[in-house]
Amino acid sequence: MKLRALLIVISCLLLLLAAVLAGPRLNDAQGQFIIWQLRVPRVLVGMLVGATLALVGAVFQALFQNPLATSDTVGTTAGATAGALFALALDSSRTIQGLPLVTVCAFAGALTGSLLVASFASSRAAHSSDVLLAGIAVTLATSALASGIQYVSDSRALFAATQWSLGQLPQVGYRGVLLLAPLCALSCTLLLLLTRPLQTFALGEDLAHSQGVNVPRLRLFALGLGSLGVATCVAWCGPIAFVGLIVPHLVRRMLGSSYRVLLPMSLCVGAALLVTCDAFARLIVPGRELPVGIVTAALGAPTLVFLVARGRR
């Protein structure tokens, strides 16, 4: 098991390296610029986003004891989308403190959506399934809001909204990395500290409660921290589908479900997977970039079906 985990970590590192180097042959001066100023920061953003989405997915699946739970299910992504559409309908070129208005509004929308669900989750009487339902309700409500905004937007805003909702790693340079890193690192580090109480959830949350876990508090922490990380990612990249759902299942297949392994390895595999998908998106159509969200969705959907089919056997 340890050997297998080590092999996976090494493969992840190799994939990350390959993603930096993959691409058309470059001459010296221009090549240096492209690699160091464009590709490396983009790979770093991809690592941060992939790692955060995958870890949060794993934590939410544990928390809700539901293999389909992700940040999409608890209102975070839908809130971000509504926020982003609102900003695009106003004016996509405006900035606040040097940050794009879209990013700021998406972040605010994501936090609002998740806080609504989290406030419900902290109630003592609420069961995990109730919280999940609240998440779905918030998602539906914010989607309705987003549709309303789209209805009154002009065609330019609509095109920008479609682009945004596909999800892509932005070319934001090292400044973007510096803005993403602290919030993602904070969210991931604190989530990893919840490994032990989350493990008690494996046999049901009532049993976890009887074993000394403060269930409402744990739920509030995990939801709050997870939403913070995901809100940061979605604000910059738009909703990137399937990473949070697929990666934990992949890791589970390979290494089992002990959260001491599952959580850190999801972090690792998530980073490598998103960066690899992004390299694909960059290279698959020569001279043109696809949004990475399309690639993750195209790979993710069949992978999910495959994993489910394998799991049934």
Add this chain to the structure above:
Amino acid sequence: MTELEFVDLSVKLGERTLLDRVSLRVAPGDFVALIGPNGAGKTTLLKTALGLRAPSSGSVRLAGSAIAEFDAKSRAALIAWLPQHIRAEEPVSGLESVAAARYRFRESHAQARRAAERALCRVGANAYANRRVTELSGGERQRVAFACLIAQEAEILLFDEPANHLDPAQQLGIYRLLGELWREGRSILCINHDVNLLHQVGDAARVRVVGLRAGRFLFDAPFDAAMLPAQLGDLFGVEMDALRGSEQRFIVPRSRSTP
């Protein structure tokens, strides 16, 4: 040592009354068998003792304080629970599940695993240590959960039909284990459907049988009381016979003679 006491406890769910002014005291070292028809409120009683359900009126007191006043870890040090149904969605190993049950202890993961191995051994479930709980049968999973309860090392143990899902040999084994835990000084409150299994705990004369029906307290009798067969018959609405074994009395429902 800690006393668990239900004082005039009522629990309502909407219009329905699940428990109606039930008072019951589980003193240190007591073995109380809780018995009653389905829907009598037995499981609800255990859940209020764990703080999983709030009383509508009355209270559950642990060492003299209301259960809601305890923080989660100090409550877990006093009271542990074996639920009737064990959920298993996540394919973790048996050993990891039992190690996780040591949450209340400040210790390294290695220490938790060693304690988990001992607990699994004690319930005869070492074979499940490296198997995934999702792949275990109901009875096997029950044993892993039993090991969780032992690993938690609490003073008061609550059991919800621990012999559920088990074959007869395993049922006897589980009740013998209950007896061992009892003799080690723990208090036990156990929902039970077959009083005859109580012979297995040893010193059965000290076991109390408490009858509960439709949320109401009916009786609290020693296991060897002469009245018990009649009380059980009344509780379930059937006639009960007491049969004499070589040393033990067995209480069985009288089969209706066909005309």
